[in-house]
Amino acid sequence: MAHEFSDILYEVKGRAAWLTINRPKVYNAFRGQTLEDLIKGLHLAWNDKNVSSIVLTGAGDKAFCTGGDQSAHEGNYDGRGVVGLPIDELQGLIRDVPKPIIARVNGFAIGGGNVLVTLCDLAIAADTAKMGQVGPKVGSFDAGWGTALLARVVGEKKAREIWYLNETYTAQQALEMGLVNKVVPQAELDDAVTKWTETLGERSPTALAFLKRSFNADSDQIRGISNLALHAVKLYYATDESKEGVNAFNEKRKPDFHKYVD
Numbered sequence: 001m002a003h004e005f006s007d008i009l010y011e012v013k014g015r016a017a018w019l020t021i022n023r024p025k026v027y028n029a030f031r032g033q034t035l036e037d038l039i040k041g042l043h044l045a046w047n048d049k050n051v052s053s054i055v056l057t058g059a060g061d062k063a064f065c066t067g068g069d070q071s072a073h074e075g076n077y078d079g080r081g082v083v084g085l086p087i088d089e090l091q092g093l094i095r096d097v098p099k100p101i102i103a104r105v106n107g108f109a110i111g112g113g114n115v116l117v118t119l120c121d122l123a124i125a126a127d128t129a130k131m132g133q134v135g136p137k138v139g140s141f142d143a144g145w146g147t148a149l150l151a152r153v154v155g156e157k158k159a160r161e162i163w164y165l166n167e168t169y170t171a172q173q174a175l176e177m178g179l180v181n182k183v184v185p186q187a188e189l190d191d192a193v194t195k196w197t198e199t200l201g202e203r204s205p206t207a208l209a210f211l212k213r214s215f216n217a218d219s220d221q222i223r224g225i226s227n228l229a230l231h232a233v234k235l236y237y238a239t240d241e242s243k244e245g246v247n248a249f250n251e252k253r254k255p256d257f258h259k260y261v262d
């Protein structure tokens with residue numbers, strides 16, 4: 001059965017559903033509709049008995065996902081939900097789908113894109129991929145999954161460095177800090193991902209589902225911090241300080257936050 005989406009591609013290959021964010025002109029940044037499509041696609045994959053694992057990726061070779069679409073961000077984003085994006089629903093769903101989700105990191109994974117990698121069960125990166133957080137540079141923050149779960153994955157000092165300094169890390173550095181499981185040459189990315197989806201297709205789905213739930217149970221209180229932080233971000237987005245970050249990115253200049261120091 002063909003499924004119509006505007007912002008993603010949905011394809012079942014073997015026993016895996018591949019969800020590809022298809023907005024290469026904005027480096028696969030997401031707007032409200034992109035998240036609606038991803039949510040629908042994940043539900044499709046969850047309910048498809050032929051699907052035993054899910055691949056999340058971005059179109060082209062430049063970007064996996066660069067987070068919220070800054071051109072669709074005027075105080076709030078352009079969709080539904082607390083900040084105009086059903087981001088809490090998508091992030092929760094990535095954890096709730098009882099099937100392993102592999103991030104196929106084909107390029108930049110920045111901001112909310114990096115949070116998606118953090119949330120996925122597994123991640124394989126092309127050697128050309130680059131990862132990082134930009135929140136304090138662009139007037140945003142994704143606290144909860146973006147911070148507390150990241151700290152579990154890479155360690156607290158590293159997570160603080162990533163969020164405070166906003167450097168861009170290579171795929172090899174991401175591997176060393178435990179943010180991705182494997183790095184392969186870009187030309188071998190699809191083969192590496194397919195090999196893992198084939199292996200997962202041979203494993204007991206019920207055992208995998210129990211394992212995923214058990215890993216989740218240990219960190220699920222972070223969901224509460226995420227929900228709380230989303231409301232904090234909504235208040236922050238209404239400030240001139242946050243708007244300076246968004247405007248600076250869209251105007252391709254450095255932000256000037258000096259006057260906001262308390």
Ligand SMILES: CC(C)(COP(=O)(O)OP(=O)(O)OC[C@H]1O[C@@H](n2cnc3c(N)ncnc32)[C@H](O)[C@@H]1OP(=O)(O)O)[C@@H](O)C(=O)NCCC(=O)NCCSC(=O)c1cc(O)c2ccccc2c1O
Binds near residue numbers: 025026085230249
């Ligand atoms: C990814 C980059 C580091 C690439 O830099 P580079 O210099 O190589 O290229 P350009 O900057 O010129 O980008 C090329 C091209 O793509 C457009 N683009 C890139 N990212 C975005 C984006 N996110 N939105 C819109 N457009 C984007 C860029 O404008 C260029 O277009 P041209 O037409 O001019 O060619 C660098 O681009 C970068 O740092 N991008 C990320 C910018 C960003 O601000 N991302 C959002 C961060 S905030 C966020 O993601 C976020 C998401 C959430 O879901 C949240 C949920 C809850 C709370 C907070 C959240 C949150 O903060």
